[in-house]
Amino acid sequence: MARFLFGPVNSRRLGRSLGVDLLPFKTCSLDCIYCECGFTTDHTTTRREFVPTDAVIAELDAYLAEAPPPDHVTFSGAGEPTLHAGIGRVIAHLKQRHSRCRVAVLTNGTLLGDPAVRADLALADLVVPSLDGASEAAFGAICRPARGLTVEAVIAGIAAFRRDFAGLLLLEIFIVPGLNDTPAELAALKVAAGRIGPDAIQLNHLDRPAPHPGVAPVSPAALRAIRDSFRPLPVQPVRERGAAEAPPWSDPALQQEILALLQRGPADLHRLSALSGLRTGDLAKILARMTDQGLVRAESGGLFRPVPRVRRPSTPP
Numbered sequence: 001m002a003r004f005l006f007g008p009v010n011s012r013r014l015g016r017s018l019g020v021d022l023l024p025f026k027t028c029s030l031d032c033i034y035c036e037c038g039f040t041t042d043h044t045t046t047r048r049e050f051v052p053t054d055a056v057i058a059e060l061d062a063y064l065a066e067a068p069p070p071d072h073v074t075f076s077g078a079g080e081p082t083l084h085a086g087i088g089r090v091i092a093h094l095k096q097r098h099s100r101c102r103v104a105v106l107t108n109g110t111l112l113g114d115p116a117v118r119a120d121l122a123l124a125d126l127v128v129p130s131l132d133g134a135s136e137a138a139f140g141a142i143c144r145p146a147r148g149l150t151v152e153a154v155i156a157g158i159a160a161f162r163r164d165f166a167g168l169l170l171l172e173i174f175i176v177p178g179l180n181d182t183p184a185e186l187a188a189l190k191v192a193a194g195r196i197g198p199d200a201i202q203l204n205h206l207d208r209p210a211p212h213p214g215v216a217p218v219s220p221a222a223l224r225a226i227r228d229s230f231r232p233l234p235v236q237p238v239r240e241r242g243a244a245e246a247p248p249w250s251d252p253a254l255q256q257e258i259l260a261l262l263q264r265g266p267a268d269l270h271r272l273s274a275l276s277g278l279r280t281g282d283l284a285k286i287l288a289r290m291t292d293q294g295l296v297r298a299e300s301g302g303l304f305r306p307v308p309r310v311r312r313p314s315t316p317p
Helices: 053-066 087-097 115-120 136-143 151-164 183-196 220-229 252-263 269-276 280-292
Strands: 005-011 015-020 072-075 102-107 126-129 168-174 200-204 235-237 296-298 303-306
Touching: 005 053, 015 053, 053 087, 072 087, 087 102, 087 115, 115 151, 126 151, 136 151, 151 168, 151 183, 168 183, 168 269, 183 220, 200 220, 252 269, 252 280, 252 296, 252 303, 269 280, 280 296
Parallel strands: 015 072, 072 102, 102 126, 126 168, 168 200, 200 235
Antiparallel strands: 005 015, 296 303
């Protein structure tokens, strides 16, 4: 029976994701009011080896020797994964022994001010820090940080990590109506996001029960308005296609969005999925349609690139 692994699960952002949980339930530097795992019981910013690093590596080796490689091995779970002092060694082992596996880290970003933490995550393919408030009031009300944590230190830490990180960085913002969706709070978040410079911002919102009764979902119209308030920064709500919703494979708006992403540089299916918020299965079908239409082309290494449009010379009068 697995002690430290869970899944693989079909993630709306990460495809087929094998989870790695390095912490006892529920150990975290924050006590977020929307966390699906419930309230934090060990509220700490002190790093240590909560579970044996060697045992985590052995369990990963045993699983990956028998199973097909997942789309991502994802460090997440019931707490803040960077609190584990051995996370860097586990990531390095994955990249050395299981190089086909893409490594993702879902973090609240609170420890990225520590150079040792930044070094531990340097080999990851995808890091998703969260920032739910850019003022001390919103950050305190939503995230309820451990003693000594300030929102300015968190923003500075994420920005420092972004400057040196070679992988894909997505900044997740969880919208809590009444706390971080006012014009002033959204403006502060936009400034902070611009300072960090993520590859994209992903807007998240409540889609399951929260431990705090005051957390409400966001309407689609409100989410669209919030998305627009962050422009021209690259921003995308986390998408989930409902059972009765039509497939998006021929949606012209999504095709234009994908073309805009590819104008920033060629990208593979996983990178496009993370940037667009589309499931890899849906995205693969959209790209197949776009290839047939001559809008994009597939290249070696699984990369996609937009096809340059040929400008026809104007006919003289």
